[in-house]
Amino acid sequence: MTDGRIGVGIIGCGDVALRTYAPGLAAVADRADVVALFDADPARAAALAERFASYGMPHPRIAPSLDELLADAAIAGVFDLTPAPLHHTITMAAMRAGKSVFSEKPLASTLAEAQEAIAYARAHDLTLLCAPAVMATNRFRWLKHQLSAGWIGRPTLAVGQMANMGPAAWLGYTGDPAVFYSPAVGPVLDTGVYILHAITGLFGPARRVEAFGGIAIPRRTVLIPDRYGEIIEVGAPDHVLIHLDFGENRFGQVLSSFATPRSRAPALEIHAEFGTVSIAQQDWYDLEQPIELLQRDESAASGEAVTAIMPTGPSRAVNLIQAGPEHFIAVLERAEAPLLTAEHAAHVMEIISAVGQSIAEGRAVDISRDVEESRSREVSRKS
Ligand SMILES: NC(=O)c1ccc[n+]([C@@H]2O[C@H](COP(=O)([O-])OP(=O)(O)OC[C@H]3O[C@@H](n4cnc5c(N)ncnc54)[C@H](O)[C@@H]3O)[C@@H](O)[C@H]2O)c1
Incomplete structure (x- = not known):
């Protein structure tokens, strides 16, 4: 914590950092302090620091190395916004330095790496969250609640x-x-x-x-x-x-x-059973647009109604990706239970691994059983 705010660091200061995380963190500047930035290209870190300053936020420190950023005691959690193939190495380095992590997707390159990161986070009581932030948006918090309430069957x-x-x-x-x-x-x-x-x-x-x-x-x-x-x-x-x-x-x-x-x-x-929810392609990231709900009512002859719904909820994010940093801060504050869990991300990786296996083998793949089998084949090949 710095001044009662959560201290965070950013690793990887490229497109998504500048385009989306910077305004997302600016929107929660009353709760999060961006302490330091690191990028393999210092010019990109400098550009991101300028962007935060342009929002009226303090100029974050530009760390000369990853280790130097991770040694900063004012940082409780880091955002790993590096290219996908680096995520596991950087996430593990951050956690070994005692930092909680919000990783851009994917969590890791293999399921085994994802499981290693999850086990490490659990053993050391660290928060490990992973994008995409879909389930932290008001839209999907609302949808999950409504669907489980059985409102449209x-x-x-x-x-x-x-x-x-x-x-x-x-x-x-x-x-x-x-x-x-x-x-x-x-x-x-x-x-x-x-x-x-x-x-x-x-x-x-x-x-x-x-x-x-x-x-x-x-x-x-x-x-x-x-x-x-x-x-x-x-x-x-x-x-x-x-x-x-x-x-x-x-x-x-x-x-x-x-x-x-x-x-x-x-x-x-x-x-x-009694309705369809539709989200347009052009509105996927734009949380200021409504989603469409068609409801069927079989008690009436022409029982169909289409409504535009603008779900509300605790999130102030106006963009899907920005719901991620906002949620990470809320979890570190212990104000919200984790929604963007590494376990969920690992299950999606399981599906993606099964997708590759299904394409290669030309058959349907049972998740867990077949994935377990191929994982043990992978392990025995390595040993
Ligand atoms: N660009 C987007 O709109 C977008 C949207 C959603 C998710 N993402 C995800 O965000 C991640 C980054 O994507 P991007 O589009 O910002 O890529 P990018 O190439 O613009 O940015 C990556 C940054 O990481 C830096 N980097 C590379 N190696 C590094 C290292 N070892 N240590 C520190 N920094 C290092 C690069 O110099 C670069 O500035 C990816 O996982 C991507 O899938 C991007």
Whole structure:
């Protein structure tokens, strides 16, 4: 704590730090003190420090190294906003230094690493949370409550998609888009995780997974003005179609793609016995837009009503990603129980691992049983 506020540090000061975490932390500046920043590129740390100062916040210290930042006693928790392949190493280093961690997704590169981080956090009584922040938004807190209250009957089907051309075609992107097409990332780990977190957050753990996937467009021209013309060789499937079985005749269907030029399909629809909730693609990150609810009433002849709903709740975040830092601060203050748990993130990683296995083996994969088997095969191969 510094001045009664939670002291935090940021590791990785790139696109998401500047674009989303900085305004997200500025919105809770009365509760969080950004003490220090570290980036492998000091210019990026300096730019982020300037951004905080531009919000009227104190200029955070720029740490000369990761270890130096982690040694700062004023820091209770860190945000790991580095590229995905670094998350596990940095998360473990931070926890070994006694810091709680909010990791950008994914939590780790393998399930074994995720389990190691979870076990370490539990053994040392540290908070370990992981993006995406879907379940901390007012929208999804409300949805979870309403669905479990049975208001629109039993939810039976979730259909979602995150489908675009990926960061090579995201003109405003300031990071390196190539990593997102590499085998270490791909569309499912990058954006499919939002939908997987949403569906499993509402339906509970998946039991069985079946998937198809492949590389549909193997070479990409980067369209971002500063990098225009760079070529990316695609190393991860860029179309991935996923079916999920939750048991008791409840199912999910997800399209995760970096090879879809445009789509007007919703980001997510939840179908229950007496209603459907729909969230438009363009409103997925924008929490100031309503979601749509269609309610069926079989006691009336034309018993259908469509309403736009603006869920309210404890979060002040106006952007989905910003609900993450806000929730981390609330958990460190002990004002909220953890919602964005590492255990949930690990289950989504289990699903993603099963997706890869299903694509490779051409069959449905039972979560837990098959994942356990392949994990023990992995362990015996290593030993
Ligand atoms: N950009 C977005 O809008 C967005 C949205 C949601 C999630 N994310 C996630 O956030 C993470 C970062 O993505 P980004 O888009 O900001 O990438 P980025 O490349 O713009 O930023 C990453 C930063 O980490 C720094 N870095 C690299 N190695 C480092 C090290 N060893 N120690 C410290 N810093 C190091 C880089 O210099 C860079 O400034 C990824 O996991 C991504 O999936 C990004």
